[in-house]
Amino acid sequence: MAYQEIFTALADPTRRHIFETLRSEPKTVSELAKLQPVSRPAVSQHLKVLQQANLVDVEARGTKRLYSINWAGLRELREYLDSFWNDALSAYQAEIERRMKTN
Amino acid sequence: MAYQEIFTALADPTRRHIFETLRSEPKTVSELAKLQPVSRPAVSQHLKVLQQANLVDVEARGTKRLYSINWAGLRELREYLDSFWNDALSAYQAEIERRMKTN
DNA sequence: GCTTACCGTAAGTCATGGCTTACCAAGAGA
């Protein structure tokens, strides 16, 4: 059920770019905002959505907030995809077999 | 670049449900519409988005259209995710090593 | 202590997109 939030979070281009930027190393809000074509509050709002989807983590560093990737969300998305893939594949194979028998 | 359309397509709950319904077997538009709380035209519109994202395929069967899963989109999403995962992981490991040396 | 940097939240605006009804085209079946 939680992958709903994950897909929603990654659907917005700006938000996905922010997420992708964190791939190399943790960054503060200001650092992230400099790399994006939107204002700092907008980045904050995006980070909130990403955090609720378990895609990023925060760590307080004085007044700074260091955002980093949260593996939980990534893992969940991966498992959803693998599960879907396997289901579809076995259904497909069953269909093939069914056709083999009827021929 | 195309995974943008994939994430967008899967972000909408109704649209994702339609996609998931096709996992077990191909279905027509009317069949899909019966399983959803929205009108048939709405389903058609969702299917268009899914098709443009390479997530579903269509096959004409008289006036009927048989929609099925397109593996291209699924594969692309999987590769994006794997690539992201690997990038983040190696960055994380590099960070660990860096800390080991400085300590 | 006083100022500055950092960042989250509130309020308000505006575009996007998901939904509906209405319509039209094309094949099925009698």
Added chain:
DNA sequence: TCTCTTGGTAAGCCATGACTTACGGTAAGC
């Protein structure tokens, strides 16, 4: 041929959400 089924598209409505500016609160640094 005539009717019914199937489904794609257009137009219009409306909610959602992405963005901005304004504000407040907290730690840093001089």
